[in-house]
Amino acid sequence: MEKIFQFIRSQYPDENPIGLHVPRFSGNEKKYLEECIDTTMVSSVGPFVNRMEIDLAKYTNAKYAVATVNGTAALHIALQLVGVKKDDLVITQSFSFIATANAIHYTGARPYFVDIEEESLGMNILSLQILESELEKRSDGVYHLPTQRRMAAVVPMHSFGMPCEIERIAKWCEEWGIPLVEDAAESLGSFYKGRHTGTWGKVGVMSFNGNKTITAGGGGVILTDDEELAKRAKHLTTQAKLPHPYEFIHDEVGYNYRCPNLNAALLCAQLEYLDDILEDKRNLASEYARFFEEFAPNFRFVTEGNFKLSNYWLNSLIFENSEYKEEFLKRGVELGIMVRPAWRPMHMLDMYKDAPRGDMFQTEWVYNHLVNLPSSTRRR
Ligand SMILES: Cc1ncc(COP(=O)(O)O)c(C=O)c1O
Numbered sequence: 001m002e003k004i005f006q007f008i009r010s011q012y013p014d015e016n017p018i019g020l021h022v023p024r025f026s027g028n029e030k031k032y033l034e035e036c037i038d039t040t041m042v043s044s045v046g047p048f049v050n051r052m053e054i055d056l057a058k059y060t061n062a063k064y065a066v067a068t069v070n071g072t073a074a075l076h077i078a079l080q081l082v083g084v085k086k087d088d089l090v091i092t093q094s095f096s097f098i099a100t101a102n103a104i105h106y107t108g109a110r111p112y113f114v115d116i117e118e119e120s121l122g123m124n125i126l127s128l129q130i131l132e133s134e135l136e137k138r139s140d141g142v143y144h145l146p147t148q149r150r151m152a153a154v155v156p157m158h159s160f161g162m163p164c165e166i167e168r169i170a171k172w173c174e175e176w177g178i179p180l181v182e183d184a185a186e187s188l189g190s191f192y193k194g195r196h197t198g199t200w201g202k203v204g205v206m207s208f209n210g211n212k213t214i215t216a217g218g219g220g221v222i223l224t225d226d227e228e229l230a231k232r233a234k235h236l237t238t239q240a241k242l243p244h245p246y247e248f249i250h251d252e253v254g255y256n257y258r259c260p261n262l263n264a265a266l267l268c269a270q271l272e273y274l275d276d277i278l279e280d281k282r283n284l285a286s287e288y289a290r291f292f293e294e295f296a297p298n299f300r301f302v303t304e305g306n307f308k309l310s311n312y313w314l315n316s317l318i319f320e321n322s323e324y325k326e327e328f329l330k331r332g333v334e335l336g337i338m339v340r341p342a343w344r345p346m347h348m349l350d351m352y353k354d355a356p357r358g359d360m361f362q363t364e365w366v367y368n369h370l371v372n373l374p375s376s377t378r379r380r
Contacts, residue, residue, distance in 0.1 A: 001328060005335055007291050008374055011284065017336030021314060022376045023215045025266075027273050032265035044238070046261025048268050053221070055271050060188075060196040062204070062223035064230030067259035068237055071185040071207025074220035075103035077236050077257060078203040079153060081222075081229045082179035084109050088152035089144055089356065091131075091178075093123045094345040095363045096157045099207075100183050101346045101355075109152060112144065113347045113357035118366055120305060121316070122164020123156035127358050128172050135176065142176050147356055153179045158187035158197045160372065161213070161313030162304060166192050170200045181205070185220070188213050189278045189311035198223050203233075208267050213281070213313050214274055216267035219259045278311055280377045285312040288373065292317070302370075314372040316342075322368040329371060342370050 012018045036042050049067050057065040068074040084090055086108030092100055094113035101111045114127035136143050141150045154173050156164050166182070173180040180201030184190075187197040188206055198204030203226075208219035222233045235241075240254030270277075285303070292301040300318040304310040319325050325341065332339035345363045346352045 001331060003295055004328075005331065005337055007288075007295075008337055011287070011378060012374060012376070018338060018374050019376060020338040020340055020372060020374055021211045023210055024277075024377055024379060025269070026379065027269045029266055029269040032269045033262065036262050036265050041261045043262075044256075044258035044260050046264065048261045048264035049259055051268050052216075052219075052259065052264040052271075055268060056206075056221050056223070059271070059274070060199055060223055062196070062199045063225040064223070064227065064233075066222040066224075066230055066233040066237060067264060068220040068222060068257045069259055069263075070209065070218045071205055071220035072099040072103055073237070073255065073257040074205035074207070074222045075099065075155075075181070075183060075185075076106045077233055077255070078181045078205050078222055079103060079107050079109070079155075080236065081224070081233055082153050082181055082202050084152040087149060089147065089149045090153045090155055091128070091151060092155040092183075093157055093363070094347040094352075094357065094360055095121070095159065095342065095366060096183065096346065097185070097343055098346065098349070099185070100155060100157055101352055104155070105351075110149070111346070111352060111355050112151070113345075113352070113355055113360070115359055115362050116159070116366065117165070118318075118362050120164045120308075121159035121162055121302065121366060121370075122166075123154075123169055124362065125165055125168045125172060128154070128169070130358060137177070142178055144356070151176075151178055153181050155181045155183050157183040157185070158190055160302075160316055161187045161190050161311040162302060162316075163187065163190050163192040163197050163308040163310060166197065166200045167307075173201070179203075184223075186212065186313050187311060189274065190313075191309040193307045199225070202226065203229060208263075213311050214267065214270035214277060216259065216263040216270075219263045219267055276379060277377045280379045281312045281375065284375065284378065285310075285315055288315050288317075313375065315375045317371050317373055318366070318369050319371070320369070325369055325371055337374065339371050339373055342367050342372070
């Protein structure tokens with residue numbers, strides 16, 4: 001165990017304590033922030049917001065990108081865009097950050113949790129196939145027979161930046177006619193068969209929280225190829241205000257979810273050297289992989305697998321023995337090296353313990369055996 005911590009220290013010699021994922025600012029961040037202040041464009045209208053949208057659409061190859069205050073807000077809107085309503089069910093994985101289920105809850109729908117697969121840490125296609133016997137296609141959608149609720153969307157998540165089996169999941173959604181909303185909050189820079197995560201479904205979302213690969217401080221984006229949905233996303237995120245030279249007219253209940261120019265400025269600066277950051281993160285992941293192969297071959301360092309390119313947002317290690325995980329986390333705290341467990345699966349939390357769900361075998365196994373390792377870029 002000590003050798004692992006020594007190895008981590010060797011990667012971050014100037015850091016104490018060593019964080020899990022700390023942001024680095026070495027480009028035009030200060031210049032762009034000053035520009036916002038000098039022009040007084042600090043709020044939700046400004047050139048950096050527009051530029052952030054153009055840059056993200058270009059990078060991900062999505063037709064449209066709509067900037068939001070954070071990833072949770074993006075997800076909340078994305079679900080509404082595909083028609084999720086009160087009392088619907090939304091299929092998602094229990095193994096995710098709480099925001100995934102919370103956004104479903106905000107719409108008045110309920111999550112239906114499915115298992116993940118140990119290999120990709122993402123939604124298990126088998127769990128969807130098992131669920132088929134409980135589904136029925138009707139004129140107004142697909143219904144879940146035991147609860148008599150409509151299955152309104154499927155929300156897979158690319159855990160720690162590792163692409164899930166998105167092609168198969170997208171195909172399943174198409175066959176059933178259930179909209180796919182990708183939670184790509186963690187996976188800017190991650191691709192499956194050359195196609196960016198977050199662009200496989202009707203709508204995808206990303207987060208630019210301070211802990212992500214690059215950050216806006218707080219920020220998010222909605223990605224879609226559908227012009228009407230993009231227009232509606234912008235409308236809903238800007239209080240549903242109708243354009244008018246001076247009147248304030250709103251045609252439905254909207255949200256104050258637009259990304260401020262200040263945050264967009266930070267992100268635009270970071271986007272300029274995203275490729276450098278991703279390259280360094282890939283190098284770090286290969287160094288971790290080599291280290292574990294040599295010194296601890298019985299631990300599984302999680303790698304991207306076939307057809308996938310991961311951003312390696314957070315590197316993950318799986319121990320054979322769950323007690324070892326606890327010891328490892330405690331020792332990390334003593335040494336000031338931030339290693340951390342995965343999120344407690346949502347079906348184990350008070351708010352969601354009664355949500356309908358399938359088998360959670362792999363979700364619970366992974367939760368009991370996985371830790372995340374420090375993964376910040378080493379470039380400044
Ligand atoms: C999987 C997942 N979904 C949603 C979010 C929500 O993003 P935000 O924190 O920007 O609201 C995050 C991250 O924070 C996340 O990791």
